[in-house]
Amino acid sequence: MKRTSAGLLALLALLGVGAGFLLDQLLTATGRATFTPSLLLPVLLLLVAAASLGVAWPVRRSVRGAGRIDPFRALRAATLARASSLLGAIMAGIGAGLLVFLLTRPIDPPVGSTVAMLALMGSAIALVIAGLIAEQFCTLPKDPDDSEPRDRAPEPYGGH
Numbered sequence: 001m002k003r004t005s006a007g008l009l010a011l012l013a014l015l016g017v018g019a020g021f022l023l024d025q026l027l028t029a030t031g032r033a034t035f036t037p038s039l040l041l042p043v044l045l046l047l048v049a050a051a052s053l054g055v056a057w058p059v060r061r062s063v064r065g066a067g068r069i070d071p072f073r074a075l076r077a078a079t080l081a082r083a084s085s086l087l088g089a090i091m092a093g094i095g096a097g098l099l100v101f102l103l104t105r106p107i108d109p110p111v112g113s114t115v116a117m118l119a120l121m122g123s124a125i126a127l128v129i130a131g132l133i134a135e136q137f138c139t140l141p142k143d144p145d146d147s148e149p150r151d152r153a154p155e156p157y158g159g160h
Contacts, residue, residue: 004082004135009089009128016093017100024101035098036113042123045091049123049130052077052084056134063140078138085131092124 024034056077062069099117102109 003139004085004132009085012086012089013093013096016090016095017097018093020094020097020099021101022097023094024098034102034113036116037095037098037120039116039119041091042119045088045120045123045127048084048087049127052080052127052130052134053137055080056137060137063137069140074138078135081131081134081138083131084134085128088124088127088129088131090124092121092128095120095124 027034059069059074059077061067062074095117099114099121102113102117
């Protein structure tokens with residue numbers, strides 16, 4: 001499994017900014033109130049971050065020699081870690097897009113909405129960081145046999 005790249009996270013965050021801005025633009029164009037995320041959403045994102053780290057911790061201990069590595073547990077932990085970082089990037093982007101829309105309006109945004117957007121962005125960034133750390137926990141150490149090129153044929157017994 002390949003590691004999550006910073007470029008993919010940045011792209012998802014950028015798409016989230018556009019989606020958040022467009023959502024509020026469409027809501028106000030149709031005469032509705034702008035979208036303000038619940039204050040429970042940041043709490044939920046932080047719980048997912050803690051769960052991602054909690055699931056990956058036993059895999060890290062196994063990798064460091066504290067026992068046998070269960071491949072299914074490691075795969076589940078790595079998948080949750082990757083999904084957490086991707087979701088965090090999207091949610092941080094959406095929060096930023098919603099905040100940008102509010103700040104570009106001619107009137108001052110309500111303090112509650114601004115706090116909700118900042119809390120969403122902060123918890124989403126924490127989710128990205130936790131996902132990347134959990135993904136690092138699931139990385140196997142480099143095998144010493146991998147340092148030699150595999151395309152070389154071994155020397156025949158007895159020398160040259």
